[in-house]
Amino acid sequence: MHLTAYSLFSWLLNGGNQKDGFLPAAFPFLVAMLGLSLWYLFLKARKPMAPLPPGPLGLPIVGYLPFLGFDNLHLVFTELAGVYGPIYKLWLGNKLIVVISSPSLVKEVVRDNDIAFSERESPIAAQIITFGTNDIAFDSYSSPSWKHKRKILASDMLSSANLNACYDLRREKVMEMVGDVYENV
Template structure:
């Protein structure tokens, strides 16, 4: 019995030794393959940069004047260096030659951005040309934006429209001789009239124009300025995505409120354009014969060809970008 026990024990030991040997061979094989692959595609070393704190990185050491901070760090670490902001690894470029490589020579490689949470909200999930990923959709939207709104032909076509608004403003001023005029409000309404007619063919003198004008003034003077500020404002949720659900600074909540304000304007303009399209189909004469930007976008929204059509979200995102430009 003792001999049988010894044989059984030796058999277990032999099996265990074979298993350990086989495991070591598999590990060695994977290690060899990994090193071979790494030697063929070696990772380039990261640029230098200041050492930050664990988890926080360099966030506690960056002051409010970023351009001064970055200039000082460039004198220490050179024209390109890295900074760790929470979970985000950033690179700062301060050399004209490097910037030329990134922004012009290799622009397609660096075209994609890491949008902030505020930018994702205001761009309807990065469906515009400012924050959208580079690709066929982005190129199509940019072509629409440049060829049908910012083109020289379109600006030339709106010359008579702008001249008409100037003549109307002169006549309005002449009619107020002897009465005080709020030049700030007057200039604002006339500029907005011109922008609105270029974008969607309407003016503030239309039905319910007073309400629309007041709301548009609020969007122009307050909301749009705040939207731009929130897009560039440092947000804890951007540096630590795990905290995004809590919206510690309330930036996402406020951006959604501002977006709803602009959507009311866009919705009114879209409904007006659709009603004018119905009148045109019924043979009624329209006041604005020129095909404005919004009408063109609505035609693309209804286009049967999926390669040429745009979604309603993309339409509103393009309108917001165009409004910001103007």
């Protein structure tokens, strides 16, 4: 069958009264999907990616989310660590997540290389709750405001006098939480 632009769109010129109208109706959609797919692959090929640890393959749009099983998420992560090692990657939607499950690697990342790993993207929920990451937990590590907030936290809020003043309240809350855990187990 010889298809030309006229034969594909002749159904439109004839008022759409053609019996075999599915192909002409689907053609613009198929061309658009092909164009978007090629554009996505072109952009992905242009962006050089750093070498990443191994990890499971996910689905194109949702990544590995459907396979996580949110009831026992820690068991899924333990199983994946057994397959891929103590450090592996996961695609959760379009976000790349690197999971570290070894205490020695966590120590290396959090304590030894904290500056290199401190500048990461904040989740949308954190940006909303903290009014644009305007707090000590999600603010940029290198910003002067973060250093000022950390100084206030260390000198005023976490001073020995303040910690001793709320010792009884902390002890009471810990006992309540332990009691709740004991009742629910």
